[in-house]
Amino acid sequence: MFCAPEISHLEFTKRAEDQVIPYDLLLLADESIPAINSYIHFCEIYRIKISAEIIGVCAIQRLDSKSLEIKNLALIEAYRNSGIGAWCIQQLEAHFSSQFLFVATGDASFAALRFYERNGFKRSSIRRNFFLDNYEQAIFENGIQLKDQILLRKRVS
Template sequence: MEDFTFKHLEPGEGIPYDLLLLADETTAAIDKYIFNCDIYLLIDDKQNIAVMALHKNNNTELEIKNIAVIDAYRSKGIGSILINKAKEIAQTHRYKKLTVGTSDTGFQQIRFYEKNGFLITGLKKNFFIENYPEPIYENGLQMRDMVLLTHHFSE
């Protein structure tokens, strides 16, 4: 495996919309959360290859708001590297749980999170209908509900 560098973006460094848009539909949707997130880039020797945006929901819960990997690096374990980094950050700051939401039509994403230790813990009904101006389709199905997944840390 190649050597990768994690970089925590400082305020004013510029938001990597090109990467964030791989996981979210519009810059308007991203702008609803990104200014309250810590943004991390995963960089190889040549380029930014992945992004992760983490949001402190409260003193016990850290949420992954966006996680994306460029096409050339997909299916190479990069997503799991990001998840492990998110878990490390959460544990360092003594969060009790790490949460993430994804579409009910994102079967591959749901399996990915479950493989990385997350359990389905809830559903936000009609999230994608109410929060996006146009219908969004994935796997030939209209995205409607957000599936919530949680990884709990043991004491």
């Protein structure tokens, strides 16, 4: 049985510019390297670690002085549903002076939608046909082809 790690053992550290981009982890939450490359060079990348083991990644892009967008948040499977994802959202809220956090996900990405809504995000808009217009290959989640992109927003006091 898996036991969730103590939050006190977790680290949320910024990747240095000279460190390799962790594509293996980013691919857990995005479909392809070209898709990741469309945003990653505009992002700050944070590694989620327990001791020396990197268990996840969070890529954020500053939209303006008041807003951040989570472009990618991924944990290796063994650490999902353990509270670490929520802890990462709390780290973003604590470390940045942003008033808003944004995230976008697919219309059939039910687990991601539930996760973000449980963590205080509200649906704010829909980009119709986003996945049909921007990806050459059809993307399926939960047996359903992704079509629209759902945008969510959280106000951070």
